[in-house]
Amino acid sequence: MSSRLEKSIEEMGIFCPNLVFEAKSLSANGGGAWSGPIQPIASQEGLGPLLDDIAHNRPIYCAPRGELRHLAACQGSHCRHSWMDRVDDLRAPFEVTITYSGGRDHPRCWVVSPSISPDKRRHMWGDGSICPFLASDDTWVWDHDTVADYVPHISVWLVTWLVFDRTGEWIVGEHLGTPQYHLAVIKPNDQCWCRSGRKYRKCHMREDQIQAVRQGFRGLR
Incomplete structure (x- = not known):
């Protein structure tokens, strides 16, 4: 087992005890997978400013277990977007599976439940895993970050998808794949x-x- 995988197991055990780790066999290229629930929105309190910060790519707070909250020290001037009128209760749980080889390649995350239909797929890879950011931006670097550092990006993607599911609006910046x-x-x-x-x-x-x-x-x- 690589030292980076060991570090991810250690940090995930602290940050996301809700996700259960299972090692993969060497015949399956080693590595491991974490499976379990993530509920990125646990409270409606401060939801408007939180969504506005996500839409403007401002810093937000990710608590243990992947819960997103409005940053208490936020100094941003918040605005209300038209799509917010179509957003209802976002307190929805997801079942996810996250895999990581323990090497330089990025972790992968699949939404197991609820099942995302083809017409609702947005920023997802051909294998069904989500695409929370463009890898070239160095948002995640293998010799510095762990799977625990990847979880907040999963949570932001999940919230963004929830808003998209209800409004048809993808509220964060988008990249092309050409x-x-x-x-x-x-x-x-x-x-x-x-x-x-x-x-x-x-x-x-x-x-x-x-x-x-x-x-x-x-x-x-």
Whole structure:
């Protein structure tokens, strides 16, 4: 078992005792998985300012077990968005599974319950795991962060999805998934968008360049 996986197990045991860890066999590439409930909103108190902070990418507080709260020291000037009138009670529990190999690749998270229908999927990978941020932004770095550091991003995604489910609005900033977009915003030495933890130039950069050229030629036909 890698030292980074051991560190994640230790920190998750403290931060998210609600999620049960199970080690994977070596034949399954090792690593492990945490499964259990996360309820990102436990109280309606301060919900408006919290949602506004999420929408504006301001700092928020994530308590143990993945509960999000409005930051007490927040100095932001909050506004009320039109979509807030369509948001009702967001105190909804989710069952999730989080996997991590113990290496440089990012953790993955799947929403097990409630089941998300295809027409409600937004910012999710082809394997059904969620996409809470663009990996190249260094939001999560394998030799510094643990799975416990990944949990707040899961909770923000879950709240964002709840708002989307009720209003049709995705309230946080969005990234495209095209080769052209990746080449425009990701530097060669940044982490690759694919969550491998490898540098872009050593991972998907060449493939994106080829695909961008091919798509450009198709557009000229």
